[in-house]
Amino acid sequence: MKEEKQIQLAFTNKEDEEYVLKFKSIYEHKHLLIGAKKEILKDKFKDDIKLCRFCSKSETEVSFKQVTHVIPQLLKKAKPISNFECDECNAKFSKFETDFSNYYLLHRAMFGHTKKSGGIAKLKTKDGVEIQGVRKTKENLKQFNLSEEEAEQFLNSNHKLVRLLADEEDEGINVSDNGDIISIEVVRPTYKPLNVYRTFLKIALSMIPQDEYQHYKSMLNILNNDYEDMQPELFCFLQHILPKYNSYFSIPMVAHWNRSEDDEKQPQKVFALYMDNKILQIPIFSDNDFDRIFVKGEKYTIPTVPAILNPIVLINNDQDFEFHKELSSLKFQHIDFSGIDKVKGEKDQITITKDFNIRVETKNISIIESEEIEEFLEEQLWGFNLFPEFIEYNKVDLKIIFILKIPIDNTKYVHIKSGSFYQIENSNKKDIVKDLGFIADLLAASMEHTYKMFLQKFPQYDKIEVRSFSKIHFHSHIEDQLKEKGLLE
Numbered sequence: 023m024k025e026e027k028q029i030q031l032a033f034t035n036k037e038d039e040e041y042v043l044k045f046k047s048i049y050e051h052k053h054l055l056i057g058a059k060k061e062i063l064k065d066k067f068k069d070d071i072k073l074c075r076f077c078s079k080s081e082t083e084v085s086f087k088q089v090t091h092v093i094p095q096l097l098k099k100a101k102p103i104s105n106f107e108c109d110e111c112n113a114k115f116s117k118f119e120t121d122f123s124n125y126y127l128l129h130r131a132m133f134g135h136t137k138k139s140g141g142i143a144k145l146k147t148k149d150g151v152e153i154q155g156v157r158k159t160k161e162n163l164k165q166f167n168l169s170e171e172e173a174e175q176f177l178n179s180n181h182k183l184v185r186l187l188a189d190e191e192d193e194g195i196n197v198s199d200n201g202d203i204i205s206i207e208v209v210r211p212t213y214k215p216l217n218v219y220r221t222f223l224k225i226a227l228s229m230i231p232q233d234e235y236q237h238y239k240s241m242l243n244i245l246n247n248d249y250e251d252m253q254p255e256l257f258c259f260l261q262h263i264l265p266k267y268n269s270y271f272s273i274p275m276v277a278h279w280n281r282s283e284d285d286e287k288q289p290q291k292v293f294a295l296y297m298d299n300k301i302l303q304i305p306i307f308s309d310n311d312f313d314r315i316f317v318k319g320e321k322y323t324i325p326t327v328p329a330i331l332n333p334i335v336l337i338n339n340d341q342d343f344e345f346h347k348e349l350s351s352l353k354f355q356h357i358d359f360s361g362i363d364k365v366k367g368e369k370d371q372i373t374i375t376k377d378f379n380i381r382v383e384t385k386n387i388s389i390i391e392s393e394e395i396e397e398f399l400e401e402q403l404w405g406f407n408l409f410p411e412f413i414e415y416n417k418v419d420l421k422i423i424f425i426l427k428i429p430i431d432n433t434k435y436v437h438i439k440s441g442s443f444y445q446i447e448n449s450n451k452k453d454i455v456k457d458l459g460f461i462a463d464l465l466a467a468s469m470e471h472t473y474k475m476f477l478q479k480f481p482q483y484d485k486i487e488v489r490s491f492s493k494i495h496f497h498s499h500i501e502d503q504l505k506e507k508g509l510l511e
């Protein structure tokens with residue numbers, strides 16, 4: 023059982039559309055378990071006598087009194103439950119979950135997860151560093167230096183509040199000079215690696231349909247028994263960390279993918295667990311796979327569910343391209359959770375960088391007015407009006423009315439007025455007035471569009487020379503308008 027085997031990890035990125043197609047040609051999406059939905063996973067029992075999926079004991083030997091959750095309660099009090107987990111197994115799995123919770127404690131504290139016993143997960147290190155999520159309430163926001171309007175916008179956003187209590191001298195906390203980067207390194211509480219994996223394995227085994235379940239005895243064996251010679255490849259655990267400290271998946275969700283093609287070089291099933299900014303994945307080998315791969319030593323590949331096929335896409339059946347840009351060229355991390363010995367003193371770290379990537383989405387550009395005016399105009403003129411609106415926290419709507427007056431000959435000119443509507447993300451009042459060059463860029467784009475519309479509307483004037491203006495011309499005018507609107511002093 024010990025020979026070396028090559029695992030080929032198939033990574034996905036935005037360019038790699040082929041991989042997505044290939045994955046979809048082999049794997050079929052079976053089931054999405056949603057943490058916020060009260061779903062009951064049910065087995066049918068012979069003579070109505072309950073049988074535990076995990077220890078195979080029946081109601082005559084063990085009790086089934088507890089409400090047994092499929093996704094651990096420590097993941098945002100997830101609601102799905104099952105009817106096939108006995109109280110003994112439930113108690114055993116609860117211990118596994120403690121290891122999972124310890125392994126992900128920094129994550130849980132940073133994302134404000136609630137504890138099983140109530141309250142919010144808190145990380146406390148020996149030298150006194152404390153990290154804990156804070157509930158987003160008006161009262162709690164008072165301690166921050168926010169205007170009433172900003173506080174209101176924050177409450178309605180999906181931004182999180184986390185309290186970090188530390189001295190700069192504390193080891194494990196690094197704050198960069200300008201306050202734009204916080205790097206937190208802490209000692210992870212002691213955990214048993216295999217149990218972290220088992221927490222996920224139990225969810226996966228619970229989601230396998232009853233009529234297929236009998237084919238997964240080898241995986242069940244890993245759930246129930248510690249044994250020497252565990253092959254790390256067998257419980258290949260992959261983690262994908264999305265680029266931002268952002269709860270992309272605010273509800274924990276688990277997706278089940280099943281091999282539909284007879285491509286036996288890949289495991290029968292893949293499960294993906296989505297939590298906040300992480301995607302965790304494990305392959306599930308059928309006993310048949312197990313025999314081929316681990317006994318006979320056949321070559322195989324571990325597939326990864328393309329990040330682009332996440333629950334947001336599965337539920338909405340629609341791709342959010344802005345979001346998926348963030349998922350491109352990310353690599354999976356392979357974590358070895360095969361150890362059965364406790365791991366003490368391991369470091370965990372998170373780095374948060376202020377997001378300077380202002381994103382602009384062009385919502386609409388159109389002509390408002392266009393006419394030929396019988397009047398001599400000496401030279402080309404332009405003008406614009408800016409209408410910024412601060413709609414919610416870190417989001418600005420910017421409407422630009424752009425006017426061009428283009429002389430045609432000695433008797434007439436064309437007057438054209440366009441409206442451009444941009445939505446700017448990751449930007450607030452301060453950012454937008456700080457960087458006039460940014461608005462100048464949008465104005466230049468608006469002017470360009472207005473000129474194109476002029477050509478569309480008046481193709482007979484395509485020989486007319488239209489001067490374009492250097493962006494720097496716009497600056498003083500932008501300044502004047504922002505001052506007029508009270509946005510700039």
Ligand SMILES: [Zn+2]
Nearest residue numbers: 074077108111
């Ligand atoms: Zn049991």
